[in-house]
Amino acid sequence: MLYQVGPLAFDTFPFSVNAIDRQDAEDYAKHDLLNTRRAYEHEGAGDDCLALSGEFVPYHVGGLSDLELARSLKASGQPQFVMRGDGYPLGWFVIVSVGEKHAELISPEGVGYVVKHEVKLENCGEPGEAAGSGLIATLLSLFG
Numbered sequence: 001m002l003y004q005v006g007p008l009a010f011d012t013f014p015f016s017v018n019a020i021d022r023q024d025a026e027d028y029a030k031h032d033l034l035n036t037r038r039a040y041e042h043e044g045a046g047d048d049c050l051a052l053s054g055e056f057v058p059y060h061v062g063g064l065s066d067l068e069l070a071r072s073l074k075a076s077g078q079p080q081f082v083m084r085g086d087g088y089p090l091g092w093f094v095i096v097s098v099g100e101k102h103a104e105l106i107s108p109e110g111v112g113y114v115v116k117h118e119v120k121l122e123n124c125g126e127p128g129e130a131a132g133s134g135l136i137a138t139l140l141s142l143f144g
Contacts, residue, residue: 003052005093005121006080008069010052015066015117017054024048024123048123050082050093055116059107063115070098070119079127093121 002017003010010017025046031039056063073080074095082090097120102112 002085004081004083004085005052005070005095005119006073006078006082008066008073008080010054014056014058014061014063015054016056017052019051019053021051021053022049045123048091048093050090050121050123051118052121053116053118055114057114058111059113064111067098067100067115067117070095070117074098079124080121082121090123092124092127094124096120096122 001009001011003020009015025048027043027046029041029043031041033039056066058064074097077094079092079094082093084090097118099118099120101116102110102114103116104112104114106112
């Protein structure tokens, strides 16, 4: 497993990730002062955005069902716990967009032989107690 987003696993196949882009920021309030530089007041964590992109070959190893799972998680609007493959927890994120690009001679069914995807997420902080029970159920389902 390369990344785990709730019940959605990004692995080497069928639904792989070959590029990760993470941008996080801190927020500051700027205060104008006379005869000196502006003062910056730290306000806390800013936006934390994560983009996972890759490609899969649906006619050889599958992956379309994983793409649809990403879309259903996005449509649910529920925060998903994100964990890196080495077990490092990144926190709770919502999926804000799912993109796909079909290439390499589109099949008669309208599906490309190579499908490139990008899943964009934004950190939403702690979702509360109700999400914790869902996370435990999701993790247990991975092992049994």
